[in-house]
Amino acid sequence: xxxxxxxxxxxxxxxxxxxxxxxxxxxxxxxxxxxxxxxxxxxxxxxxxxxxxxxxxxxxxxxxxxxxxxxxxxxxxxxxxxxxxxxxxxxxxxxxxxxxxxxxxxxxxxxxxx
Amino acid sequence: xxxxxxxxxxxxxxxxxxxxxxxxxxxxxxxxxxxxxxxxxxxxxxxxxxxxxxxxxxxxxxxxxxxxxxxxxxxxxxxxxxxxxxxxxxxxxxxxxxxxxxxxxxxxxxxxxxxxxxxxxxxxxxxxxxxxxxxxxxxxxxxxxxxxxxxxxxxxxxxxxxxxxxxxxxxxxxxxxxxxxxxxxxxxxxxxxxxxxxxxxxxxxxxxxxxxxxxxxxxxxxxxxxxxxxxxxxxxxxxxxxxxxxxxxxxxxxxxxxxxxxxxxxxxxxxxxxxxxxxxxxxxxxxxxxxxxxxxxxxxxxxxxxxxxxxxxxxxxxxxxxxxxxxxxxxxxxxxxxxxxxxxxxxxxxxxxxxxxxxxxxxxxxxxxxxxxxxxxxxxxxxxxxxxxxxxxxxxxxxxxx
Numbered sequence: 001x002x003x004x005x006x007x008x009x010x011x012x013x014x015x016x017x018x019x020x021x022x023x024x025x026x027x028x029x030x031x032x033x034x035x036x037x038x039x040x041x042x043x044x045x046x047x048x049x050x051x052x053x054x055x056x057x058x059x060x061x062x063x064x065x066x067x068x069x070x071x072x073x074x075x076x077x078x079x080x081x082x083x084x085x086x087x088x089x090x091x092x093x094x095x096x097x098x099x100x101x102x103x104x105x106x107x108x109x110x111x112x113x114x
Numbered sequence: 115x116x117x118x119x120x121x122x123x124x125x126x127x128x129x130x131x132x133x134x135x136x137x138x139x140x141x142x143x144x145x146x147x148x149x150x151x152x153x154x155x156x157x158x159x160x161x162x163x164x165x166x167x168x169x170x171x172x173x174x175x176x177x178x179x180x181x182x183x184x185x186x187x188x189x190x191x192x193x194x195x196x197x198x199x200x201x202x203x204x205x206x207x208x209x210x211x212x213x214x215x216x217x218x219x220x221x222x223x224x225x226x227x228x229x230x231x232x233x234x235x236x237x238x239x240x241x242x243x244x245x246x247x248x249x250x251x252x253x254x255x256x257x258x259x260x261x262x263x264x265x266x267x268x269x270x271x272x273x274x275x276x277x278x279x280x281x282x283x284x285x286x287x288x289x290x291x292x293x294x295x296x297x298x299x300x301x302x303x304x305x306x307x308x309x310x311x312x313x314x315x316x317x318x319x320x321x322x323x324x325x326x327x328x329x330x331x332x333x334x335x336x337x338x339x340x341x342x343x344x345x346x347x348x349x350x351x352x353x354x355x356x357x358x359x360x361x362x363x364x365x366x367x368x369x370x371x372x373x374x375x376x377x378x379x380x381x382x383x384x385x386x387x388x389x390x391x392x393x394x395x396x397x398x399x400x401x402x403x404x405x406x407x408x409x410x411x412x413x414x415x416x417x418x419x420x421x422x423x424x425x426x427x428x429x430x431x432x433x434x435x436x437x438x439x440x441x442x443x444x445x446x447x448x449x450x451x452x453x454x455x456x457x458x459x460x461x462x463x464x465x466x467x468x469x470x471x472x473x474x475x476x477x478x479x480x481x482x483x484x485x486x487x488x489x490x491x492x493x494x495x496x497x498x499x500x501x502x503x504x505x506x507x508x509x510x511x512x513x514x515x516x
Contacts, residue, residue: 008139012132019128054171058199058220059129069221 017110019063024103026052027096034092037085049092050079056099065102071095118236121157123148123180124169124197129220133167133197133228141229151180158184163192164236167228169220170198170205178205182212190243193235197228215239261309262316262337265330270338274390277342278383285344286390287382289354290397291319291337291361294375303367311365315374322360327353336398344382347445347491351465354378377401381444385490396444400463447472450485450494460507462488469500469510480507 030052036045057072059065075091120143124130127149134145146163148154150172157163166184168177181194193215198205206217215235218228259266265273277286293299293315300308312335319329319337332338339357361376379400387393445465449458449472458478464471472486480499486509487494497509 004139008135011135015128015132015135022128051171051173054199055126055129059126059132061222062129062132062220066222073221 013110016063016106019059020065020103020106020110023056023060023065023068023099024107026056027099027103030092030096030099034089037089042085046079046085046088049088050076053079053092053095064106067102068095068098071098118164119144119146119162120165120167120232121146121148121154121163121192122167123150123154123172123177125149125171125173126169129169133223136225137167137229137232140225141232143232151175151183154180154184155187158188158192164239165215165232166192166194167197167232168194168214170196178208178212181209181214185213193239195228195231195235197223259331262313262320262331264316264320264337265328267331267333270330270332270340271390271394273342274340274383274394278390278393285383285385286393287341287343287345287350287380288393288397289339289350289357289378289380290332290394290401291339291357292335292377292401294377296335299372299374303372307367311367311372311374314363314365315361315376318361318363319357322357332394333398336401338394338397344385344490347462347465347470347488348467350380350382351467354380355466379444382490385446386444400444445491446489448487448489448494449474449480450487451481460486462486463506469497469508472507472509474505474507477505483512 030049033045033048033052036042039045053072053075056065057069057076060068060072071091072095075088075095078088078091120137120141122130122133122137122145124133130147130149134147137143137145146157148157154166166181168181170177172180177196177198181196184194185191194213196205196209196214196217197220198217199220209217215238216231218224218231256266257269258264274286274288293312296308296312299311303311316329316331316337319339322329324339324341326343327339327341330338330340339353341353345353358376358378361374363374365372365374379397381387381393381397381400383390383393386396445462447460447462449460450456451458458474460472460474462470462472470486470488474480480502483496483498485494486497496512498512499507500510501508
């Protein structure tokens with residue numbers, strides 16, 4: 001019979017796995033949004049990027065993806081500072097590379113998913 | 115924190131689940147998971163929430179805006195703890211300015227810091243609520259009235275209720291006291307001067323030495339003398355006379371003298387009401403009664419004391435006025451004629467040591483002699499009719515026949 005602490009740890013591991021998989025999927029979303037930055041839908045794309053990186057900056061440290069916190073904050077700060085789209089695109093692309101590495105490492109460490 | 119419900123609002127379902135699990139596991143809190151403002155308002159309308167944890171970024175609105183809306187809608191809104199990945203000083207300042215209880219960074223969230231912030235917010239809110247309730251309780255039950263320094267109306271009412279509902283209590287007697295014609299006096303000398311007169315009047319009453327009674331405020335300009343026991347009519351009458359005599363004084367106003375006299379009306383529990391409120395009302399209604407009309411000399415029936423006919427107490431010379439002074443005492447009574455062949459209900463309105471004024475429910479010609487039973491005051495006493503005007507009858511006690 002599992003104790004409350006074990007149940008809690010299992011629940012946290014499940015949430016961590018969910019967060020990692022969602023972040024992995026969001027890497028593709030981020031690249032799609034970057035492609036729209038210099039189009040008429042640029043403002044909307046920038047808002048989309050901001051929403052994802054804001055959530056990532058808050059949750060990465062909590063769910064074991066610490067190395068993503070600073071790159072995510074960097075993108076968020078650039079958007080908040082109304083930086084040119086090139087700078088936002090460059091920082092976001094760099095973040096996507098970090099995401100792919102970090103999530104792959106995390107999923108590999110966690111083992112095969114049920 | 116058992117039983118404390120905490121509402122967590124976050125549009126990120128993963129983080130919402132994470133925070134909720136932590137608060138339940140390590141904080142012992144009952145967590146209600148919500149993803150937007152609408153859900154929060156519905157929850158607040160339905161149940162008591164001890165604390166709200168709000169994420170800053172809720173997609174279509176900020177936690178700051180939502181928190182502000184909550185505080186505007188609910189007077190006793192629960193404390194709010196802001197949780198956000200946006201660790202800027204400006205956001206924190208805004209949150210505190212709006213009145214949020216605390217602010218915790220979502221980045222590298224410290225579980226203990228979040229739990230401590232929620233506990234602190236609940237503790238401070240509970241303490242604040244307790245202070246508000248205590249202030250209200252003190253205000254309600256403030257013993258002393260700020261205008262007169264006497265016991266306050268709320269204290270008097272609470273005390274009388276206590277006595278009326280006490281199992282061991284035998285009852286109480288109260289005498290409502292008002293300055294005669296105070297409304298006219300206010301019109302004549304103005305609000306400020308009449309307030310001074312009222313304070314002086316209250317001071318004179320508070321200086322009276324009462325063995326086991328106390329003076330308090332009953333209504334805006336009505337005072338009361340309370341005895342926590344049932345008193346005999348003669349004692350009530352004597353006390354009323356004493357209160358009226360000692361409260362009488364001359365006030366000066368812009369060089370002229372204003373004569374202040376008291377009107378006193380007594381009532382008691384349980385004779386005059388089933389609870390304190392009814393007894394107070396009975397006493398006050400005695401104060402509201404018009405002054406007894408003059409009795410025309412030629413209309414005075416045979417046997418009526420000619421000294422009384424054609425006068426009111428106030429018009430008598432001082433020595434006579436004193437001798438015939440009457441006080442309103444509302445008690446239930448029965449007029450017993452020819453043994454028990456005829457019994458009529460009446461109210462005993464004024465009592466003195468020598469007689470009383472009674473009022474019967476419907477007109478009847480009072481016999482020259484009958485028995486009067488004052489409910490709760492022992493056996494019936496023989497009385498002789500001294501005067502009758504309509505349903506009001508003045509009677510004089512007759513010494514028992516040997």
